[in-house]
Amino acid sequence: MQKDTVFQTDEIQIFEFNQAIANVFDDMLLRSIPFYKEVIALSIEFLKHFIKELNAKGKECVVYDLGSSTGNFLFECERIFKLEGLRAKLIGIDNSSAMVQKARLKAKSLESNIEFLELDLKDITFQTKDTNFIISHYTLQFLSPAIRKDVVKKICLALSKDSIFLMGEKIKSNDLNLDSLLTKKYYEYKEKQGYSKAEIYRKKEALENILIPFSVEENETMLKEAGFRHVEILFKWLNFTLFLSTK
Numbered sequence: 001m002q003k004d005t006v007f008q009t010d011e012i013q014i015f016e017f018n019q020a021i022a023n024v025f026d027d028m029l030l031r032s033i034p035f036y037k038e039v040i041a042l043s044i045e046f047l048k049h050f051i052k053e054l055n056a057k058g059k060e061c062v063v064y065d066l067g068s069s070t071g072n073f074l075f076e077c078e079r080i081f082k083l084e085g086l087r088a089k090l091i092g093i094d095n096s097s098a099m100v101q102k103a104r105l106k107a108k109s110l111e112s113n114i115e116f117l118e119l120d121l122k123d124i125t126f127q128t129k130d131t132n133f134i135i136s137h138y139t140l141q142f143l144s145p146a147i148r149k150d151v152v153k154k155i156c157l158a159l160s161k162d163s164i165f166l167m168g169e170k171i172k173s174n175d176l177n178l179d180s181l182l183t184k185k186y187y188e189y190k191e192k193q194g195y196s197k198a199e200i201y202r203k204k205e206a207l208e209n210i211l212i213p214f215s216v217e218e219n220e221t222m223l224k225e226a227g228f229r230h231v232e233i234l235f236k237w238l239n240f241t242l243f244l245s246t247k
Helices: 019-032 036-056 072-083 097-110 145-158 176-192 197-207 216-226
Strands: 061-066 088-094 115-118 131-137 159-172 230-237 240-246
Touching (some): 019 097, 036 072, 061 072, 072 088, 072 097, 097 115, 145 216, 159 216, 176 197, 216 240
Parallel strands (some): 088 115, 131 159
Antiparallel strands (some): 159 240
């Protein structure tokens, strides 16, 4: 795994999911997103529960990972599903050609059957009317608010009755003082992961107007207005939250 040193220099001014980011993205995820492995494991546990129910009825399942990056989540799904005899088609969607290329190379080396597609989320058309599960870990936050709401509506329409949507997002607080404190504590966390104050500042500047977080309340409103009947918070640590929505 290549170490993330992208922001040790001033060369990158705007954050882009290009080859430089793709090369270090696995390390970036682990060091930048608190409890990333635990959130991935938790998502898989909930997927397993619903997939088992559908498989028991003789139904095969489709799992879409939106913003699949280098494919880590789906590769872990595939590994665990095989161990437990679960049947599900796994499809990764990402608009970064560098990320998709890296995921496909991993799939080839692992002899994986996961399909990785290079698509923009705003243009996505789901391949089946029986889509059961859609996952989005820290991806929708990079879409503009208007497009984000349209994509979430499209997700809800694509899901079948016995479906769930798992959405991990970086969030903001509606209380400005508390939001500042959450951010401060998050930066302290990143320093403990080996990032310097300069790296943290440069990445913050690079993400300005690129990553636009909603509050918990705004995310819940967006999900319910899209057509989800229930929204549950499965995990929250400072300004990182995992939502489960049911149709």
